[in-house]
Amino acid sequence: MDAVIPSAPSSAPAARAALQSHVVSTLAKILPASCILYRGEETAPYECDALTAYRQLPMVVAIPESEAQVAAVLAACHALDVPVVARGAGTGLSGGALPHAMGVSLSLAKFNAIVKVDPVARTAVVQCGVRNLAISEAAAPYGLYYAPDPSSQIACTIGGNVAENSGGVHCLKYGLTLHNVLRVRGFTAQGEAVEFGSEAPDTAGLDLLPLVVGSEGMLAVIMEVTVRLLPRPALARCIMASFATVESAGAAVAAVIAAGIIPAGLELMDKRMTAAAEDYVHAGYDLDAAAILLCESDGTPAEVDEEIERAIDVLNANGATRIEISRDERQRLQFWSGRKNAFPASGRMSPDYMCMDSTIPRKRLAEMLRTIGEMEGRYALRCVNVFHAGDGNLHPLILFDANDPDEMRRCELFGADILETSIKLGGTVTGEHGVGVEKLNSMCVQFSAAERAQMMAVKSAFDPAGLLNPGKVIPSLQRCAEYGKMHVHRGALKFPDLPRL
Amino acid sequence: MSADAALQRLRDRVLVARDSKTALEIRGGCTKRFYGNVPRGEPLDVRELAGITSYEPTELVVTVLAGTPLLELESVLAERGQCLPFEPPHFGAMGTVGGMVAAGLAGPARACVGPLRDFVLGVTMLNGMGERLTFGGQVMKNVAGYDVSRLIAGSMGILGVICEVSLKVMPTFPACRTLYVEMDETAALKQLNRWAGESFPMNASAWYRGRLYLRLAGAKAAVARALEGTGGRELEPQAAAEWWSDIRDHRHEFFSLSDAQLERGECSWRLAVPDSAPPIALPGEQFIEWGGGQRWWRSAAPASQIRSAAERAGGHATLVRAADKRPGVFTAPKAASMNIHKRLKQSFDPAGIFNPGRLYPEL
Numbered sequence: 001m002d003a004v005i006p007s008a009p010s011s012a013p014a015a016r017a018a019l020q021s022h023v024v025s026t027l028a029k030i031l032p033a034s035c036i037l038y039r040g041e042e043t044a045p046y047e048c049d050a051l052t053a054y055r056q057l058p059m060v061v062a063i064p065e066s067e068a069q070v071a072a073v074l075a076a077c078h079a080l081d082v083p084v085v086a087r088g089a090g091t092g093l094s095g096g097a098l099p100h101a102m103g104v105s106l107s108l109a110k111f112n113a114i115v116k117v118d119p120v121a122r123t124a125v126v127q128c129g130v131r132n133l134a135i136s137e138a139a140a141p142y143g144l145y146y147a148p149d150p151s152s153q154i155a156c157t158i159g160g161n162v163a164e165n166s167g168g169v170h171c172l173k174y175g176l177t178l179h180n181v182l183r184v185r186g187f188t189a190q191g192e193a194v195e196f197g198s199e200a201p202d203t204a205g206l207d208l209l210p211l212v213v214g215s216e217g218m219l220a221v222i223m224e225v226t227v228r229l230l231p232r233p234a235l236a237r238c239i240m241a242s243f244a245t246v247e248s249a250g251a252a253v254a255a256v257i258a259a260g261i262i263p264a265g266l267e268l269m270d271k272r273m274t275a276a277a278e279d280y281v282h283a284g285y286d287l288d289a290a291a292i293l294l295c296e297s298d299g300t301p302a303e304v305d306e307e308i309e310r311a312i313d314v315l316n317a318n319g320a321t322r323i324e325i326s327r328d329e330r331q332r333l334q335f336w337s338g339r340k341n342a343f344p345a346s347g348r349m350s351p352d353y354m355c356m357d358s359t360i361p362r363k364r365l366a367e368m369l370r371t372i373g374e375m376e377g378r379y380a381l382r383c384v385n386v387f388h389a390g391d392g393n394l395h396p397l398i399l400f401d402a403n404d405p406d407e408m409r410r411c412e413l414f415g416a417d418i419l420e421t422s423i424k425l426g427g428t429v430t431g432e433h434g435v436g437v438e439k440l441n442s443m444c445v446q447f448s449a450a451e452r453a454q455m456m457a458v459k460s461a462f463d464p465a466g467l468l469n470p471g472k473v474i475p476s477l478q479r480c481a482e483y484g485k486m487h488v489h490r491g492a493l494k495f496p497d498l499p500r501l
Numbered sequence: 502m503s504a505d506a507a508l509q510r511l512r513d514r515v516l517v518a519r520d521s522k523t524a525l526e527i528r529g530g531c532t533k534r535f536y537g538n539v540p541r542g543e544p545l546d547v548r549e550l551a552g553i554t555s556y557e558p559t560e561l562v563v564t565v566l567a568g569t570p571l572l573e574l575e576s577v578l579a580e581r582g583q584c585l586p587f588e589p590p591h592f593g594a595m596g597t598v599g600g601m602v603a604a605g606l607a608g609p610a611r612a613c614v615g616p617l618r619d620f621v622l623g624v625t626m627l628n629g630m631g632e633r634l635t636f637g638g639q640v641m642k643n644v645a646g647y648d649v650s651r652l653i654a655g656s657m658g659i660l661g662v663i664c665e666v667s668l669k670v671m672p673t674f675p676a677c678r679t680l681y682v683e684m685d686e687t688a689a690l691k692q693l694n695r696w697a698g699e700s701f702p703m704n705a706s707a708w709y710r711g712r713l714y715l716r717l718a719g720a721k722a723a724v725a726r727a728l729e730g731t732g733g734r735e736l737e738p739q740a741a742a743e744w745w746s747d748i749r750d751h752r753h754e755f756f757s758l759s760d761a762q763l764e765r766g767e768c769s770w771r772l773a774v775p776d777s778a779p780p781i782a783l784p785g786e787q788f789i790e791w792g793g794g795q796r797w798w799r800s801a802a803p804a805s806q807i808r809s810a811a812e813r814a815g816g817h818a819t820l821v822r823a824a825d826k827r828p829g830v831f832t833a834p835k836a837a838s839m840n841i842h843k844r845l846k847q848s849f850d851p852a853g854i855f856n857p858g859r860l861y862p863e864l
Contacts, residue, residue, distance in 0.1 A: 120694050121777035144698065165644050176642065178651075179619050194837040199775040200816030201611065201794040202655075204832040205860065206842055207618055210651035214644045231700050254559040260582055260672030300700050302722035359640040361560050391641035392560075431642035439645070446645055450632040455646050457848035461841055473646060 016102060020059050023082055023104065027062055030072040037061040046105050049090045049097040050152075053354075053402065054437055058085070058099030063107045067187075067223055070106070074221060075191035077104055083467050084189070086217045088129060088160035091152045093355060094436030096163065096216040096472055103470075108159055111223060114138045122229045123182060123199060128159025128222050132166075135227060144229035147174035150432070151340050158225050165214030167432035169265045169339065170296075172390035174230070176432070178213040183226040189463040199226055211458065216434050217469040219462040233298035236264065237308055238332045241315045242289030242322040246270055246385075249291035250365035252318035253389045256295065257362065259314045261307060265296040266390030267339050270369070273346075273384040273397075274338065280345035283338030284331070286322055293320075293389065294335055342386040343397070349384070350399035354411050358422035359431035362392045371421055372396055379414040381407065393431035394422070420445055435473045443473070444480035452480070504566055504665075507549040508633065511662055514545055516631040519852045527658040527856055529568055530595030533604050535822060537657050537859045538830050547599055550664055555639075558583055562622060562639050564667040567599025574598055578670055586614040586671045588705075590749045599663040605655020608749035609705035609716065612697075612776065612791035614671075618654035623667040626653060628660070629850030639667045652845075658856040659864050660849040674718035676725070677704070679741035681714045682733035686780050686789070689713045693792040694777050702727050707748055708789040709755060716745060748790065755788045755799065758822055768823035770807050772796040774816030781810050797821075804828035831860060839863075 020038055027036050037043050038060045047055045059082075064070045077084050083103030090097055099105045111127035114134065118124070119142035124135055132153040136145040149168035150156055156166070161177045162184055174180070183197035197209035212219050243249035249268055256266065269277065269292055274285040286292055295315070297307040312323055326332035338345070346353045360368055369385060376383050382399045396418055400411040419429045419442040429435070429442040443452065455474050460466065475483075502510075518525050524542030534540055548568035556563040558581040565574055572594060578584055588608030589601045602624070607617050623637030637643055637650035653660060684692065689708045696703050702719035715731065717724045728735065736744060747753040758767055772781065776793035785800030800807065804820065805828075811818035817832040834842060839861075846853070846864045858864070 118777070119698060121775055122694075122698050142698070165648070167642055171642065175615070175619065178648070179615060188837060192837050194841075195835070196838075198773075198816065200773040201776075201791055202605075202616060202773050203834070204817045204819070205834045205838065206652060206660075206845065207605070207655050208652070208838065208841065210618060210648040210654075214648055219647075231698055234700050257561060258559040260675070262672065299720070300723050300726070302726060303720040306720045306722055359642045361557070361562075361640060363557065363559060388642070393640075393642045426638070427640050428638050428643040428645045430645050431640070432644055434644050435646065443645065448634075450630075451634045451636065451646075454628060454632070454634055454848070455649065458647050458649065458652075458845065461844035461848055464844070 016059060019082070019102060023060050023077070023080060026076050026080065027060065027073060030069055030076060031062060031064060035063045035065065037063070046087065046099060046107070049092040049095060051093055051095040051098075051436065051438055054095040054098050056099045056101055058105035059102055061105045061107060063110060065110050070221065070223065071187050071191040071193070073104070073106060074187050074189060078190050078465060078467060081465065081467070083470050084221070085469050086159070086163070086221045088157035088163070089131070089155050091156040092160060092164060092436065093357070093433040094430065094438040096434050096436035096469070098437050100470065106221065115224065117142065117229075119144065121199065123226050124229055125224060125226050126158055127224055128162075129157050132156050132158060132161055139229045140232070143232050145232045146227050147180050147230050148177050151343065158227065159222050162213050162222050162225055163215065163217045164432070164434045167388070167393065169267055169336070169388060172266055172388070173262050173264045178210055180228050181209070181213060181225055182228055184209065184212060184222045185224045186220050186222040188220055189465060189468045194220060196220075214434070216436065216473050218459055218473060219468065221468070235301050235304045236296060236298035236332060237304055238265075238326045238335045239295040239308065239311060239315065240286070240324045240335055241293045241295060241320040242286040243291045243293070243319060244289070244321050246291040246369045247366035248319040249293055250369065250389070252293060252315055252320065253365065254362050255314050255318045256311060257390070259310060261311055261314070263295045263307075263311065263390060264298040265294060267294040268292070268365070268387040268389035269339065269342070270385040272382070273342060273386050276345040276349050276384065277338035277342055280348060281337045281341050283334050285338055289321065294339060339386065342395070346384055346397045346399065350382070350401070352400050352402040354398045354400065354415055355433070356394065356396045356398070356415055356418050357430045357433040358419050358427055359391065359393045360422050360425045360427035362389070364425040364427070365389060365392065368394065368421065368425060372418065375414055375417055379410045381410055381414055383414070388431070391431070392427065416442065437472060440473075440475040440479065441483045443475050444483050449477060449480070452477075502549050504550060504552065508664060511545065511547065511550065511664070512627055512631045512633070515627050515629070515662065515854070518543070518854045519629055519631065522852050523854060524857045525854050527603070527662055529597030529600040530570065530593065532591065532593035532596040533600055536604060538826060538862070540856065540859055542854075542857065545662065547662060547664075548597065553577060554665060560639070561641070561670050562667055563670055564639060564665060565598050566665050567597060567602075567663045569598045570594075571596045571598055571601055579673075582673055583670045584673050585620065585668065587611055587617050587620055588749055589617065590751070592750055598666060602654050602663055602666050603656065603658045609707065609745050609790060612706070612794050613704050618651045620669045621650050621654045621666060622669055624650035624653045624663060625665040626661040626663050629852055629854055633664070637667065641669060657860040659846060659860050661855060674704070676721040677716065677718040678724055678728055679714060679716045679736040679744065680728060680731060680733040681712050681736065682731070683711060684708070684713045685711060686787075689789070690780065690793045697776070697792050703792070705745060706790065706792050714744065716741070755786065755797065758799065763822070763824040766801045766824070767799060768801065769821045770798045770800060771819045771821050772798060772807070772811045772814070772816060773819070774811060774814040778814040778816070781814055783807060783810055808832055829862070833861065
């Protein structure tokens with residue numbers, strides 16, 4: 001995608017240049033020259049995260065090498081009233097790390113050390129820039145692993161996972177990042193050391209950890225994380241079940257849960273998605289099925305046998321047309337490879353795709369799928385579907401061409417329609433990708449003005465000056481008022497080509 | 502009375518209290534008044550706000566009004582083979598769901614299934630301006646905005662009146678069996694840490710006077726196999742259920758402090774420490790739960806001695822039962838965190854009307 005939408009009204013170039021030179025000279029007292037970037041060609045790699053439709057060159061990029069430098073950079077920016085946007089690997093899907101035109105992007109890439117793996121306490125202490133998968137690799141010699149596994153786990157960092165409260169395909173059974181993080185340590189916007197959570201079961205006072213996890217870099221800058229490690233299950237096996245309709249697949253999902261089974265993973269893909277994935281990685285999917293379910297069981301061999309047997313009974317009773325169970329680890333990973341590569345596989349079907357991330361009650365899956373099918377006609381765009389069905393988290397991928405302004409416009413309307421339908425069905429606009437800048441408008445629909453004001457007050461409690469990643473997650477009253485007006489005229493905007501963010 | 506009418510009445514009370522800066526003590530069944538600093542303020546009873554709003558077993562979610570008795574909720578869940586897996590304590594028959602969430606306490610299974618806050622999906626509350634606010638929702642995965650609903654869990658009612666909560670529920674385990682073995686404290690702690698690092702279906706543990714009790718829960722075959730491998734003696738199902746609920750609700754002899762004992766200065770302390778922390782030496786008697794993560798002490802030692810022992814072990818200490826709570830019930834957070842606490846309290850409850858002092862004197 002290459003549509004360029006500025007993130008803020010562009011400030012007068014002269015004012016920006018003056019502030020930039022002031023910030024650069026201030027930071028030069030803290031950081032070596034090689035750790036400060038500010039020329040356009042140097043800062044270009046930082047202009048977006050994985051939501052590439054939104055781009056903004058940062059005023060300055062700071063790449064500190066020590067925690068003392070991070071604290072000093074924060075204190076200096078605070079003194080100058082300059083916004084700071086913390087950044088990990090830049091794999092976020094909602095523009096949470098989109099730079100601020102008048103701010104410093106704080107790259108934490110150099111903090112990539114695994115501080116300690118403690119096999120007795122089953123914990124790992126890692127710096128924020130450690131990759132998700134690297135934690136499990138470091139824990140593997142002790143038979144332990146870190147459970148949350150977002151699809152981008154080979155690249156995304158634990159600091160980013162904490163910022164977004166990332167999920168993955170196994171969070172139905174093992175929880176999200178919040179459920180697997182014990183403690184985080186970092187700095188406030190002023191550069192003051194602060195810690196949330198504990199290696200003990202709880203902390204005294206208010207539980208601030210759940211606020212910080214998923215706060216998209218707006219409450220504190222996280223430097224170090226203690227994660228809980230779990231014993232790696234002795235065995236995992238995956239069932240691939242085919243269904244003649246997506247409705248029957250959706251019903252089977254509810255039936256599995258109703259039977260008291262909590263699978264390690266329970267994923268649904270529709271026919272177009274399986275075709276694309278099959279073409280891309282040859283996962284062995286049933287291409288005749290209207291939908292397939294991947295249902296994984298893990299644990300001791302006895303537990304897995306018992307659960308797989310129960311799950312197969314339920315799937316058969318709910319109209320599965322074909323059932324295949326992974327023979328071995330190689331085939332299990334092959335089943336998952338298609339699912340984990342759903343996004344890049346979609347990328348081969350279309351010049352661009354927009355990935356949605358809403359969550360709805362499981363019982364509404366079939367209804368949602370039908371509605372998305374109708375929307376395809378209404379907006380004249382294709383949409384392929386892949387779901388974390390077990391927890392109702394949808395990832396419809398709308399296929400479009402960003403070079404066609406009308407397709408881009410229809411795609412945005414299609415996306416907003418999916419999000420608002422999700423709210424109507426009792427769900428939420430984002431299950432795991434975060435609000436960032438992408439879903440700011442939808443936040444106006446999901447939350448009342450009083451709720452948004454309370455959230456803004458929560459931010460101020462942590463960051464009274466409002467300098468950490470401002471403009472993300474919580475839309476302003478003014479923005480919501482404007483969105484409310486646009487809403488009335490949906491599809492008949494007065495200035496359809498005017499960038500609105 | 503309808504929920505809307507009950508909510509409106511609560512809202513009116515909040516607005517009057519705000520305008521007159523009158524302290525309110527938010528109350529349900531009053532089963533946990535012993536917990537936290539001494540309550541003060543005019544009673545604000547939420548029990549008119551009662552009933553299960555929605556329950557769909559296949560969604561694993563129940564939405565319930567705050568004044569609903571916890572026992573009622575648990576029996577509705579049990580009819581469908583589901584439960585609140587964190588095993589909330591009752592401390593009496595009248596406890597409510599709102600009180601459960603506000604206190605944030607969990608029972609024996611906590612170490613293996615997670616804390617109460619992990620099961621909170623959404624909260625509707627009244628803040629100190631009488632605004633009705635809903636955070637979170639009814640779905641498992643939700644990262645829209647800050648996770649305020651989980652901040653409310655365990656906040657001792659200082660941020661607002663909990664009106665309704667949505668909770669994640671889980672199926673009860675197909676098999677659940679309890680055994681005990683004779684083992685000293687050091688060996689028990691080592692063994693508990695070892696089990697936690699293996700695929701071992703441990704669901705709860707308790708160590709008291711040289712004996713380690715274990716509850717195993719999970720698939721039938723897995724529990725049977727683990728039981729065989731562990732040795733020890735098995736408790737009959739009825740005796741096992743009573744053993745664990747007596748611990749959960751503090752009916753076990755260890756937790757009963759007579760008035761005479763309280764007058765002599767004996768207190769009951771809860772130390773939350775990393776479960777791998779070595780044995781803690783203090784005067785008095787100890788009861789260990791949560792795989793080593795929760796260590797109860799019945800002791801007459803000074804608060805400072807107990808708090809520093811907890812801190813050295815990497816945790817904190819809470820004064821649970823005492824004749825004199827002047828030493829403060831909860832360990833104070835560090836300055837940077839306390840500043841955030843104060844600003845949060847100010848933002849939710851600017852007039853300072855909700856449960857003042859119940860968590861910390863300054864909040």
